[in-house]
Every structure is written in structure tokens, then in C-alpha cells.
Amino acid sequence: MFYRGSVILRAVLPKPCSLVGKEKRNYATEATFDIARPFKFHHFPEGEKPTQASVGRDEALAMYRQMQMIRRLETAAGNLYKEKVIRGFCHLYSGQEAVAVGMRSVMQPQDSIVTAYRDHGWALVMGVDAVGVLAELTGRATGCSRGKGGSMHMYAPNFYGGNGIVGAQCPVGAGIAFGHKYLGDKGVCLTLYGDGAANQGQLFEAFNMAKLWNLPCIFICENNGYGMGTSADRAAASTNYYTRGQFVPGIWIDGMDVLAVREGTKLAMDLCREGKGPVVLEAATYRYSGHSMSDPGTSYRTREEVQEVRATRDPITSFREKMLTTDLASHDELKKIDQEVRKAIDEAVARARADPETTDLYGDVYSNCLEEEIRGTVPFEKHPHQVIGKPLNL
16 A cells, blocks of 8 residues: 555555556556545534545446546537527536436445436436437437437436426425335435525425435435526525535535545435435535526636636546546546547437437326327327327336
């Protein structure tokens, strides 16, 4: 073991030589890092709190790939929107990748998640492939919701989707958590919302019910600093969102550090699995784009501010540097991942452009239709085939 700045490298059974170019090299199989921005706690039970995070080589490479996939996918979505291939609303996740990837890394098969309308990245990490996301955004039949949900309504197993109404997913998350408690499956529901939604009344109603019933729910405020054109400081009397559950335990974590996110989420999950939930978790993050595609994102903040965050706190480049510094990966290896990701997203964009648009307007209305007649596109006419369609395979 040796020290390199604030980084501790621990070599554990060096990995067999891998080929990089024409040379062979050994990689560290695990590295341990200090959590640079310490957690903050509110009414949290006594006990050991993590100050460091360890990660294995394979997990680190997987995390890096996932964050790059989200970043590339969102860039592609932004370009498709500008070309008017994507219509309606579109909220990009660029800059917040560490939150989704870090949290997903500690979820167990029975755990659930529901989030707001900035949901493309979460759909990706919950099992929807890039084609499924981009095809949904472009209204294609091959989309994860058959092209009928669009940007804000994507679903996957245990992923209860994005929600287009500000804060409305929070009581839904409490209900999902109630289901986990009722079934006794030790599942936890991650319920994500933004700093703008943090002032919605229904959120506090959900806090109250969840605390009364000790539900296994983690209410996660993705505090990216700005609501729809308004900074958090101008919108909330208290911006310590992790304390706003009153009697609900709270944690503040650095949402730009994927390993800090992983460790903080695990801490909250362990508490919920012990029957001591809920927990309010605030992830301090940042969005590079505007609130939505109609918002340039520069009228209420400066371009210099965005550039500074990109240069000093970007979740992908900072994690990349950690991997390189501790010999978890090489420049060539990460470059290869970047190339593979770029190719995968380019192919997904081509598919999303070429796939047929959805025409199944009658599907997914009922899982078991009890009506003999269904009105069609002309009022009071039957649907020509009387076919309702198969339910989504979730």
C-alpha cells in the first residue's frame, strides 16, 4: 500500500497482465479513496460513518462506461431535439451521471426507483438500452414505452418511470415503499426529486406518512442548484434539503463523486432494511444544460460558472483521473471504452431515426378489456379490429 496525495492505492492480488498496444502491464485490482467532501448528517443514528470508499477494477470500469453512456446519450438527445426529430419536452441529465450510476451500483434486485422527468439516465441504468431510450424520445414503436410516453415517461422492471408533474412521484415512492414493507421483501424504494420540487406540499405529506409507518423509502433531492430558471437560494428559505424531513434522518453527499454517492446510498439503504426508514438524502450535483431544451440555462447563471464546474467537478473526468492515478485503468483502455460508447450511441441514433413511428394508439389502455366496443378515431365508431393490445412486458 502506498499514498499518492489524498489517494490510497491498495494492490490486491495484481490482475494478470493485459495487452495494451504491444506492451503488457499489470493493473491494480482495487483502490481506496478518501471521500473528499465529507458527509453531513441530520438526526442520523450513531455509528461508524464512511470516510473512504474502495472500488475494484471491474466495478470502476463498469461505472465509467455507464456514466459515459449517459453523457453521450444525452448529447445525442439534445442534437435530435435541435433537429426537431424529438418533440415536446426534453430534460437532459448531463452533469448528474454520478447520482444514477452510484446509486444503481448498490441496488439489490428487489429494490425500486421512481424519479421525476429528468429520467433518461435512470432508464438506461435500470435496463433500457440506448435504442429503447432514443426510440422512445423520437416516438418510435421500438421505444421502451412503445413511443407513447416520450421523454418523461420511461419504464423498466422495478423502475416506475419519470413523472411529468413536479413532485408527484414522491407520494408514489412512499406507496411503493409501503408495498415493499407489506411484502416483507427487504426492498427499498429510491424516490428522486429536484431542489425545485423540494418545496411542494405533497413531498412533506409523503415524509410524514413514511415516518409514521417507518417505510423503506429514501427521498433523494438531486440538488443541481437551480429550478426552472431560479436558483435554490431564491426559491427556498432553507437549502439544507437533507434536514427538511424534520424527524426523518438525513444525509448530505457530494453528487459529483460516484463513489461518495455509492457509499452514502448504501448507508441509507442499510438503515431502511433494518426497518428504521425513511431517510432524506441530498445529492449536491449540477446540470450543464438548461432546465429543459427551451431553457438556454444562461440567463440566471454565467457561462463561466458552468465551465468552472466542468473543469473542476465533472463526475466523469474526475473519476477517470482517479482510475488513472491508481492504475485501475490505462489511457488506452479508457479511450477504447469511449470509442465503444460513441459507436453504440451512434448506432442507436441511426435506429431511432429509421424505426417506424408508433401506431398502436389503442394498446396499453387496459390489461383486460371488459368492453365490447371501443370508440375509434371517429367519435362513436368501433375500433376496426377491436384489439386493445398487449400490456407492456415489465
